Structures are given as structure tokens and as C-alpha cells.
Amino acid sequence: MSDIKYILGSFGDPVEMMHGIDKLQENGVSIYDVYTPMPIHGIEVKLGIKRSRIDIAAFCFGITGTCAAFALIYFCAVIDWKVNIGGKPSFALPDFIPIMFELTVLFCAFGMVLTYYASTHLFPGRAPRVMDLRATDDRFVIAVDAKDNTAHTVIDGLLKDAGALEVKYNERKYISYE
Amino acid sequence: MSGHNESILREPLITGNDITYAKITDDILGPVENKPNKAWWIGFIVASLGALLWVVAVSYTFWNGIGAWGLNKTVGWAWDITGFVWWVGIGHAGTLISAVLLLFRQNWRNSINRSAEAMTIFAVICAATYVVSHMGRPWLAYWVLPLPNQFGSLWVNFNSPLVWDMFAISTYFSVSLLFWYTGLLPDIATIRDRATGTRKKIYSIFSFGWSGSVKTWQRFEAVSLILAGISTPLVLSVHTIVSMDFATSVIPGWHTTIFPPYFVAGAIFSGFAMVLTLLLVARKVLGLENYITMFHIESMNKIIILTGSIVGVAYLTEFFIAWYSGSEYEQYAFINRSTGPYWWAYWMMMTCNVISPQLLWFKKIRLSIRATWILSIVVNIGMWFERFVIIVTSLHRDYIPSSWAMFSPTWVDVSVFVGSIGLFFTLFLLFLRVLPSIAIAEVKLLLKSASEQAKMKQIKEGHENKEYVAEYVESLEKFDSVKQEEYAKI
Numbered sequence: 001m002s003d004i005k006y007i008l009g010s011f012g013d014p015v016e017m018m019h020g021i022d023k024l025q026e027n028g029v030s031i032y033d034v035y036t037p038m039p040i041h042g043i044e045v046k047l048g049i050k051r052s053r054i055d056i057a058a059f060c061f062g063i064t065g066t067c068a069a070f071a072l073i074y075f076c077a078v079i080d081w082k083v084n085i086g087g088k089p090s091f092a093l094p095d096f097i098p099i100m101f102e103l104t105v106l107f108c109a110f111g112m113v114l115t116y117y118a119s120t121h122l123f124p125g126r127a128p129r130v131m132d133l134r135a136t137d138d139r140f141v142i143a144v145d146a147k148d149n150t151a152h153t154v155i156d157g158l159l160k161d162a163g164a165l166e167v168k169y170n171e172r173k174y175i176s177y178e
Numbered sequence: 179m180s181g182h183n184e185s186i187l188r189e190p191l192i193t194g195n196d197i198t199y200a201k202i203t204d205d206i207l208g209p210v211e212n213k214p215n216k217a218w219w220i221g222f223i224v225a226s227l228g229a230l231l232w233v234v235a236v237s238y239t240f241w242n243g244i245g246a247w248g249l250n251k252t253v254g255w256a257w258d259i260t261g262f263v264w265w266v267g268i269g270h271a272g273t274l275i276s277a278v279l280l281l282f283r284q285n286w287r288n289s290i291n292r293s294a295e296a297m298t299i300f301a302v303i304c305a306a307t308y309v310v311s312h313m314g315r316p317w318l319a320y321w322v323l324p325l326p327n328q329f330g331s332l333w334v335n336f337n338s339p340l341v342w343d344m345f346a347i348s349t350y351f352s353v354s355l356l357f358w359y360t361g362l363l364p365d366i367a368t369i370r371d372r373a374t375g376t377r378k379k380i381y382s383i384f385s386f387g388w389s390g391s392v393k394t395w396q397r398f399e400a401v402s403l404i405l406a407g408i409s410t411p412l413v414l415s416v417h418t419i420v421s422m423d424f425a426t427s428v429i430p431g432w433h434t435t436i437f438p439p440y441f442v443a444g445a446i447f448s449g450f451a452m453v454l455t456l457l458l459v460a461r462k463v464l465g466l467e468n469y470i471t472m473f474h475i476e477s478m479n480k481i482i483i484l485t486g487s488i489v490g491v492a493y494l495t496e497f498f499i500a501w502y503s504g505s506e507y508e509q510y511a512f513i514n515r516s517t518g519p520y521w522w523a524y525w526m527m528m529t530c531n532v533i534s535p536q537l538l539w540f541k542k543i544r545l546s547i548r549a550t551w552i553l554s555i556v557v558n559i560g561m562w563f564e565r566f567v568i569i570v571t572s573l574h575r576d577y578i579p580s581s582w583a584m585f586s587p588t589w590v591d592v593s594v595f596v597g598s599i600g601l602f603f604t605l606f607l608l609f610l611r612v613l614p615s616i617a618i619a620e621v622k623l624l625l626k627s628a629s630e631q632a633k634m635k636q637i638k639e640g641h642e643n644k645e646y647v648a649e650y651v652e653s654l655e656k657f658d659s660v661k662q663e664e665y666a667k668i
Contacts, residue, residue: 076333126387138199
């Protein structure tokens with residue numbers, strides 16, 4: 001048993017999986033992570049994952065875009081080269097608004113999504129760290145660190161009681177590297 | 179996932195009684211994982227011939243300059259800008275479906291958003307090629323950017339709507355691409371985990387290493403919601419700015435404040451029509467009747483009636499205001515539109531955009547796949563004519579009667595337009611083969627709450643109000659993918 005790194009409880013139904021998480025936690029088993037084919041609301045609370053602060057990042061990127069656009073237009077059209085259009089003022093703020101708006105959206109979207117990719121380690125070519133290949137298809141997988149939780153038979157029983165269709169013992173953390 | 183069920187009165191979003199999570203994956207990935215069928219090859223060959231025509235026509239334009247088009251001194255803008263606005267308009271449905279409908283929690287968007295977004299991206303590509311090729315010297319396209327240059331420090335004119343448009347279209351394209359691709363990551367990971375060999379390696383690179391862990395999903399949902407929030411005003415701004423290309427000028431017929439809302443409504447109108455044109459065929463050929471149901475088709479038809487009617491009201495308002503303005507130039511522009519030498523284009527637009535979509539008030543027509551498909555094409559013909567009418571009829575009779583002229587397209591004009599349709603379909607058909615045409619993860623979310631089988635279970639449990647159940651069963655009659663016998667037994 002000592003080679004086992006992770007115990008995976010593979011469920012066919014999200015409600016049963018949630019039940020499984022509760023069971024494990026009631027019995028003091030710590031959960032490493034849960035892999036699901038779709039977002040399941042409520043797991044993050046159970047696993048104690050904090051609210052995402054990506055909205056704050058998005059706001060900051062957005063406001064940077066607004067300021068950058070204003071600075072660019074102001075520098076080009078008001079300071080560096082004033083174009084005389086029928087003697088109208090070169091600091092024509094209403095005309096600046098469309099580009100300021102577009103750059104706000106552009107900076108916000110790219111800043112936020114790139115922050116998201118960076119914080120969840122997503123980038124092209126990254127080796128997928130998959131514990132169970134069916135977790136992106138039809139299985140809801142609870143992963144338990146086998147080194148921290150040594151009562152393997154108890155965990156096995158708890159998972160099966162909750163309705164796990166299969167309990168796997170992985171000797172490697174990520175099978176996708178094979 | 180919560181314990182309570184969705185109201186029985188709502189129509190199911192997934193039909194069929196043997197749907198499981200695995201079946202959803204199998205059904206949607208069918209076209210991606212198997213060899214293409216004959217219908218796909220025929221479509222692809224025809225479309226790529228069109229794309230080839232586009233390459234020839236655009237290259238010819240680049241080589242000879244825009245003198246190759248039928249433009250003259252009076253009509254200096256015609257099929258190019260018509261085609262551009264037409265494509266940008268079509269490109270509006272994707273983000274509308276994925277962003278606006280997400281904010282309004284319209285779950286039926288889940289099965290159509292992916293292909294609508296793909297369509298958006300391809301339509302904007304077609305639009306962008308018009309922008310580049312109408313420049314005459316496309317190798318100097320970077321001049322539209324505010325770059326430091328060798329001409330002193332002469333910048334672009336930030337007061338010009340054409341510069342705003344450049345910012346709007348490029349922001350729209352890149353943000354739509356980002357939104358689309360981020361949403362695709364979990365589905366690419368699904369393909370990756372089912373594939374072997376080289377395929378696995380390729381999809382592995384493009385999946386960005388997606389694992390589906392709790393934190394990734396939680397962040398993913400936050401990101402999607404904020405992207406939807408910022409894309410909603412973006413969609414509205416893009417066509418608003420496109421309309422300002424005209425509305426900020428002083429040409430009679432263009433100089434109207436109604437343009438922004440009217441263009442946006444028109445864009446949604448034509449975008450939804452194009453989504454229907456594509457999806458009605460795709461659902462049949464790819465066998466996705468259980469996911470893109472009659473309810474989806476009917477809902478889109480309702481949006482078409484709404485936006486088509488807004489467009490109709492806008493046409494009438496424009497006419498009224500032209501008269502009410504008291505400006506004889508403005509009045510002439512509109513009288514000339516409807517009764518002048520281009521009367522046929524005007525009435526074509528009126529018929530296709532205002533009159534024929536009203537047929538969708540009839541339930542029978544709204545629920546007929548054939549009628550819907552024909553109407554969706556009619557709408558886009560009408561929308562092409564709308565832009566042609568606005569552009570050409572406002573220009574062709576200017577202030578000096580001696581310079582009045584008509585516009586006749588050359589073979590290059592026609593080929594660029596027909597070719598761009600070929601390019602669009604080529605890209606769309608390739609998309610159907612390499613990426614899932616329906617957002618797999620998002621559709622799986624609906625299985626336990628909004629599917630026919632979940633509702634069937636609810637009925638069988640017997641806690642539902644009998645009248646409601648009867649009403650629900652009646653609403654199922656319109657579905658071509660529901661077996662009625664199952665309900666006769668209950």
C-alpha cells in the first residue's frame with residue numbers, strides 16, 4: 001500500500017459526489033481536490049476555497065485602459081500635434097469617449113483573462129495534470145492524498161457508501177504524463 | 179445541483195430519455211472524432227471554391243487598386259462598405275447570445291452559444307478583410323494605428339469615427355476571440371482526454387493543461403460572468419460606432435441620430451437569422467436535434483420578430499423625421515430612396531426586413547423548420563439591401579444634378595462579396611470538424627434540471643399540479659425530437 005499516492009473516488013452523479021465530500025469531511029479525511037466535467041456550485045464552500053478576487057483585478061485593468069486611452073489621445077491630439085479643424089477646440093472630450101470605452105473593455109478583458117490563466121497555471125503546451133481521464137467526460141472525481149490520510153480502507157468504504165462507482169489507487173499523481 | 183427542481187411549466191432544453199453525461203459527450207464530439215460524411219464534403223468543396231474566388235478577387239483588387247471596383251466619382255462607397263457592415267452586423271449575434279443572454283440567465287443559450295460565437299469570429303474576419311482591401315494600399319494598413327511616424331509627428335485623427343471604428347472592431351474581434359477560446363478550454367480538454375497519439379498531443383497544447391479542478395472552475399465562472407458584463411456594452415458600442423461612420427457625416431440620408439439604436443437592432447436581427455441559417459442545417463446533419471430543440475428555434479424566431487419590428491419602426495421614423503425636418507435635401511433623399519431609380523432596392527429591403535418576418539407571428543410558421551430557414555435567408559438578403567440602400571441611394575444623387583450617377587458592380591465587386599460568403603462557410607465547416615459545435619460542459623449543467631428526462635421524473639413522482647403537467651405535455655407537441663407516446667402512458 002505504501003506506493004499509493006492518491007485515492008480517487010469516481011462518481012457518476014454530482015449529488016452523490018457532494019454527499020461523498022461531506023462523508024469524508026465528517027470523518028476527518030482531508031480532500032486534495034475535486035475534478036469535474038462542469039462547474040458544480042457549492043464545492044468551493046465545502047473545500048474552503050475563498051471567493052475569487054478576479055473582479056478587483058478586472059476593475060483595475062479596466063481603469064488602466066481608460067486612463068491609457070485618455071493619455072494617448074490627449075498627448076497626440078492636444079499636446080503633440082493639434083489639428084485645426086474649423087477652429088474647433090482640440091481638447092474635444094466627447095470625441096475621446098468611444099476610444100476610451102473600447103480600450104477600457106480591451107484592457108479589462110485581456111488583463112483579467114491573462115491573470116486567470118496565470119493564477120490557474122493555464123498556458124499553451126502545459127502538460128495536463130489529470131488524475132482520471134474521465135473527469136472531463138462523465139465522472140466527478142474526489143482526490144484524497146493517500147500519504148496524509150492513511151486509513152485507506154476507511155476512505156474506500158466511505159466513498160463507496162456515498163455512491164462512488166469506482167475507487168482507484170493511483171501510484172502516480174498524474175496519469176496523463178504516461 | 180440544488181435540491182429544488184425547475185418549474186414544470188418551462189419547456190425542456192434537452193430532449194430524449196436516454197441522455198447521460200457520457201452520451202452528451204459522445205453526441206457532441208461525434209463530428210469531431212469521426213470521419214466527415216458526404217454532406218460535409220460537398221459543403222466544404224463548394225465553400226472552398228467560394229473562398230478561392232475570394233482570394234482571386236481580393237488579390238486582383240490589391241494588384242490593380244480599387245479602380246477594379248465599380249465605384250465612380252459620385253458613388254465612392256458601395257459594395258465594399260455594404261459588405262463590411264453586413265458582415266459586422268452578422269457578427270453581433272454570437273456575443274449577444276453568449277454575453278447578454280448569460281446576464282439574463284437564459285439557459286437556452288448554452289447549446290447555441292459556441293457555434294454562434296464561432297460564427298461571430300468568422301463574420302468579423304470577413305468584415306475586416308473589406309476594411310483592409312478598400313484601403314487601396316493595404317500594405318499601409320498600419321497607418322490607421324496611432325504609431326509614431328516619420329511625417330513629423332502626425333497622428334491619426336481621433337475625432338474621426340473611422341478611427342473609432344478601427345478601435346471598436348479590433349477590440350470586438352479580440353475580446354470575442356478571448357471569450358470564445360476561454361469557454362472552449364474545458365471542451366478541448368474533453369477531446370484531449372479521449373484522444374490518442376498525435377491528436378492527443380495537439381489538443382493537449384490547445385487545452386492549456388485544463389484539469390477541471392475546483393479552483394479552475396470557480397475562477398472560470400467568475401471570469402465568464404465579468405467577460406459577459408463587459409461584452410454586453412461592447413456589442414452595443416460596436417455597431418453604434420459603425421453607424422457613426424455614417425451618422426456623423428452631413429450627407430442627407432446618413433445624418434440621423436436614430437442610426438445607433440437602429441443599426442444595433444438590425445445587427446442582432448441579421449445575426450440571429452444567420453445563426454438559424456447555420457444551425458438548422460447543422461442540427462440535422464450532425465444529429466443534434468436533442469440539444470438544439472424546437473424551443474431554441476422558436477426563441478430565436480421570437481427575437482427575430484422583435485428586432486425586425488424595431489428595424490421596421492426605425493425605417494418609418496426615419497421617413498417621418500426626414501419630412502418633419504423641413505430640409506428639402508433630407509426630404510429628397512428619402513423620396514428618392516423609395517421612388518427613385520433605386521426603388522427596387524428600397525422595396526426589397528422593406529419586404530424582406532419588415533413584412534416577411536411578421537409571418538413569424540404565426541405559430542405554424544415559427545415552428546416550421548423549412549419556413550424558418552427560408553425566412554432566415556430572406557432576412558439576410560433584406561439586411562444586405564438595407565445597407566446598400568443607405569449607402570448607395572444617399573450618394574448617387576448629390577448636390578449637382580450633372581454628377582448624378584448610378585452604380586454598377588464589376589465582376590470583382592461581386593466576386594469579393596460572393597467569395598467572402600465562401601470564406602465564411604469554409605471557416606465554419608472547418609470549425610465543426612475540429613472543435614465541439616456545442617459547449618459540452620455548459621449543456622451538461624442542464625441535464626439534471628432542464629432536460630426532458632428530469633421533468634419526466636418530476637411528473638412520475640406525482641407531486642406536480644395536474645394542470646401544469648397537462649400544459650407542459652401540450653408544450654412538447656412542437657418538439658420534433660420528443661416521443662409523444664411516452665406521455666400518453668402517464
